[in-house]
Amino acid sequence: ADTKVYRASTTAPVNIAVVKYWGKRDAKLNLPTNSSLSVTLAQSDLRTLTTASCSASYTEGDSLLLNGEPSDVSGARTQACFRELRARRAALEAADPSLPKLSSLPLRIVSENNFPTAAGLASSAAGFAALVRAIANLYELPASPSELSLIARQGSGSACRSLFGGYVAWRMGENPDGSDSIADQVAEASHWPEMRALVLVASAAKKGVSSTSGMQQTVATSGLFAERISRVVPQHMEGMERAIRDRDFAAFAEITMRDSNSFHATCADTYPPIFYMNDVSRAAVRAVEQINAAAGRTVAAYTFDAGPNAVIYYLEQDTELVVGTFYHVLGGEVPGWKQAIISGLKPSLSL
């Protein structure tokens, strides 16, 4: 029997949303209740490196090694990605019988994150984007980034945005089968080369409420949520696309902060309430407000995902003002900040 090992590797970066995905209209297909928009942190060291291989010699069946630990592949999300990719490979093999029959071989996925997993640092986004692209490369699929985004979405919603660099929108779509719920690039990173992100790690601990159950609880019990998806998010999407097109940082920053606030407000509005931000997070909000007030213009914007860590967006020319102040504040008297430093303050990351 052929025991040849076929192999391909890729890396995928994290992305941090400035208009948040929060809520599923179809939990099985990961179809969102609203569109979202993110910035891909491509030049940062927040990345997943994944190698996919397949071989008839892998008698244990499909397997996944995540940061050196054997991890479950039987979950519906991972299975959906495997199934979609195998179906596309099988179609190629059917059309060209000279191709090796990789679609029927067991898969082995080896994946490494260089940042805390499941700490609200979008690890699932980079993880599923890398997994899908590594297998697509292994299978030599002629798939575009948007087609891969459709597959990665089924692994983790936010992963669909990590298949593009720069500024990326995930259009919610309307088809019940999810065929139009895909990502597209709003602008290349080079469109706004001064954009920077500072990641403040308040805690590297695993998050308390998973995004899946947090979303489910929000959709089911929050009264504010209907307002967010019908009015707030559409306005933010439109304003954000305009701010990016015009490289208008003040508008970009205001929408980013308002959208983060709106998302966390719907979480606080669930019954029982969900709190992802903590005292350290709130100190970061106040620090950004002080930095902007002292500058007399908007130079920094905070945003928080489903965890306490802050991502601060700013422009290169304001590095001193923003990062300098944060280092000063973090070293200073604000309670909780020492903990932020100890658990790993990431230095300034270019996109």
Ligand code: PMV
């Ligand atoms: O992709 P998930 O299921 O981990 O959800 C991500 C949710 C947020 O990070 C809070 C928002 C977003 O758009 O990335």
